Amino acid sequence: MTDVPEEENVTLDLLKQKMAEFAKEREWDKFHSPRNLLLALVGEVGELSEIFQWKGEVPKGLPDWKEEEKLHLGEELSDVLLYLVRLSDICGIDLGKAALRKVQLNATKYPLTLCKTTTTDHQTDSSSD
Structure with missing residues (x-):
């Protein structure tokens, strides 16, 4: 084994x-x-x-x-x-299928447009601290 x-x-x-x-x-x-x-x-x-x-x-x-x-x-x-x-x-x-389904659900819940920031956005955010 x-x-x-x-x-x-x-x-x-x-x-x-x-x-x-x-x-x-x-x-x-x-x-x-x-x-x-x-x-x-x-x-x-x-x-x-x-x-x-x-x-x-x-x-x-x-x-x-x-x-x-x-x-x-x-x-x-x-x-x-x-x-x-x-x-x-x-x-x-079926853990594999359940995990893939969860990834898909998370992709819908957290779309790229809400998660990605550009370098400019990040610099703007950090300069306001």
Whole structure:
């Protein structure tokens, strides 16, 4: 289960399948109610938050982070993703389709004309501070 060939394309469906197999092999399905999975997800988000808790703002790409810090971050991000995928599967939600629908809804809610500013607009805004 842990060996994923480099060339394998990791999809939400693959993760869903792997998580379902993982739970079934361990007879954990009886514990994987929506409520329990949500609470586990929230716990993992808390662990993820702890990584950033005292760091302040960090630049994209985390250039000043040690490799073991990035590895730990990857593990916690993965925990969040895996619980989210499992929760969506147990609830019968196609997470990929739901996410694409949400992107479309957000595009309608936040049209480019309301979100983009020109360099001139930005300079005008900052000079009035």
